[in-house]
Amino acid sequence: EVQVVESGGGLVHPGGTLRLSCAGSGFTISKSAMSWVRQAPGKGLEWVSTISDSDSSTYYAKSVEGRFTISRDDSRTTLYLQMNGLRVEDTAIYYCAKVDGGSSWNWFESWGQGTLVTVSS
């Protein structure tokens, strides 16, 4: 069974940094396209970033480009989201999502339970 589990959320001051982790099981994270999606309190879903399966190309939403970095440690089957220069508007639940196989651009077949990031002074 495919499972992803996020960790690393917490309370951080504006301008601060945080690194989220996502552990995968039941599949090979190094061979999968993976994404981060966030949901601000009471709001809808917002795609944040994707790392491709083939060559680990990375893609970002304009709202986070230049501040967030997606990466993975293939030996540890872990996905990361390094978040720098955090803003109040980055407050959200951050979900790790596995992209359905066969392409970097497919639907999200499996989601983690999410980790809450709160940016506040």
Add this chain to the structure above:
Amino acid sequence: DIQMTQSPSSLSASVGDSVTITCRASQGISNYLAWYRQKPGKVPEVLIFAASTLQSGVPSRFSGSGSGTDFTLTITSLQPEDVATYYCQKYDGAPLTFGGGTKVEIK
């Protein structure tokens, strides 16, 4: 960037009713469209991909149609467990945009 517009933003229907949610893309996206359901306090789950293909395990009362710019999600015979917010999402390339969501309630 392509925008995804869902309507209505909310609806209330009776158990057994048929409900339809629409999703419009600002440019053509072929059939690169998925629908997700997010029950209150829960994680989103995919219902339909490729505009009309039902994900394994999803009840057959859910169906999707459309191509290009206009898409629909239909729930025939609405059930109490269908109370949720439904999102469409395009996945033809970055950015992967979601619609604003449709909240479905039971009357």
